[in-house]
Amino acid sequence: MHDLSKNECFDKIKHKSRRQTGHGSLSAVPGNLETSAAFQKEKQAWQKYCWVNIEMPTEEDTLYLTRDLKIPSAFLSDIRDVDERPRIDSEGNWLLTILRIPIFVKDNNITYTTVPIGIITNNEIIISVCYHSTAMIPDFIEYTRRKGINVPNRYELILRLIYSSSVWFLKYLKQINNEVSTAEKELQQSIRNEDLLRLMNLQKCLVYFNTSIRGNEVMIRKLPKIFNEKDYQNPELLEDVMIELKQAQNMVNIYSDILTGTMDAFASIISNNVNTIMKRMTSLSIVLMVPTLIASFYGMNVDIHIEELPHAFSLIVCFSVLLSALAFIVFRKIKWF
Numbered sequence: 001m002h003d004l005s006k007n008e009c010f011d012k013i014k015h016k017s018r019r020q021t022g023h024g025s026l027s028a029v030p031g032n033l034e035t036s037a038a039f040q041k042e043k044q045a046w047q048k049y050c051w052v053n054i055e056m057p058t059e060e061d062t063l064y065l066t067r068d069l070k071i072p073s074a075f076l077s078d079i080r081d082v083d084e085r086p087r088i089d090s091e092g093n094w095l096l097t098i099l100r101i102p103i104f105v106k107d108n109n110i111t112y113t114t115v116p117i118g119i120i121t122n123n124e125i126i127i128s129v130c131y132h133s134t135a136m137i138p139d140f141i142e143y144t145r146r147k148g149i150n151v152p153n154r155y156e157l158i159l160r161l162i163y164s165s166s167v168w169f170l171k172y173l174k175q176i177n178n179e180v181s182t183a184e185k186e187l188q189q190s191i192r193n194e195d196l197l198r199l200m201n202l203q204k205c206l207v208y209f210n211t212s213i214r215g216n217e218v219m220i221r222k223l224p225k226i227f228n229e230k231d232y233q234n235p236e237l238l239e240d241v242m243i244e245l246k247q248a249q250n251m252v253n254i255y256s257d258i259l260t261g262t263m264d265a266f267a268s269i270i271s272n273n274v275n276t277i278m279k280r281m282t283s284l285s286i287v288l289m290v291p292t293l294i295a296s297f298y299g300m301n302v303d304i305h306i307e308e309l310p311h312a313f314s315l316i317v318c319f320s321v322l323l324s325a326l327a328f329i330v331f332r333k334i335k336w337f
Contacts, residue, residue, distance in 0.1 A: 051126045052127045054127060055134070072092070075118060076118075082115060085215050086212070086218065088226060100116055101114060101136050102165065103115055103133075103135075112202075119157070140161065144160070154227075155234070159223070163241045163244055169212075169248040169252075170248050173251045176202055176205055191266065199262065202259060206255055209252050210256065213252060214249070287327045287331070290320060291320035295316075
């Protein structure tokens with residue numbers, strides 16, 4: 001692996017894939033990768049452990065990887081699976097490391113989720129493949145070049161990618177926390193189903209983050225056993241990555257607990273509002289039942305002894321209103337109104 005600050009990161013496949021899928025105009029190699037003279041010329045300039053980043057590969061890219069580079073097709077199938085867990089696998093002289101990274105999905109109910117990215121290595125080349133557009137890899141490349149960080153081997157590249165994913169987990173967690181705070185303010189003014197669904201979707205995002213970070217943490221503990229040569233050892237970087245992962249894990253737990261408490265609080269408020277409405281409806285029914293009951297008595301075909309009075313109707317109405325007012329006062333005192 002060479003110093004990424006010296007522009008030795010070859011990612012023509014990513015450029016080609018982006019151009020074909022309409023993600024901006026980049027200096028892509030024209031035509032098929034396997035037949036492009038420019039690409040073949042650049043490929044000859046690849047030095048040992050150079051890094052090729054592939055984003056949203058097309059069928060032609062997949063064919064090139066499996067046919068020309070002899071990458072096992074099962075590796076690409078595993079990376080394509082959106083539910084693939086972080087793990088390490090090997091076949092022949094190829095080693096596959098899958099980790100999950102956070103992405104922001106626009107125009108979707110679940111705006112924050114995680115996707116797998118595969119890092120395929122052998123003794124000559126390092127290839128990272130992701131079937132989703134992500135801002136993490138370009139940011140990682142730009143940051144590494146800007147800081148002049150030297151990445152001496154594939155083990156350290158994997159560690160730094162995991163470290164970068166942890167940073168992006170924390171970044172998205174802060175955004176999720178801001179959205180939760182905004183939803184809470186809106187719910188304090190008026191409880192709407194849209195805001196509650198918004199909180200529920202954010203809670204799903206935290207679940208995805210939690211499982212992915214745990215999976216990355218389990219996977220990273222296996223790396224020192226695989227890269228056990230002396231040249232690969234970098235305990236300080238490994239410790240930094242573990243600390244960053246642990247911080248992301250703690251933040252997920254904190255925000256998840258806060259969001260769960262918020263959801264439970266608003267559920268209690270909704271239940272209390274329903275009980276209040278039911279009490280008021282019951283009180284109103286009782287108040288209106290009083291004149292109805294009196295009217296039913298005087299509607300019977302029996303002698304009631306006041307039908308000869310000149311103001312019998314007015315007396316019955318006043319008596320009904322009086323009893324209803326008395327019932328209203330009673331319910332008012334016990335705060336059912």
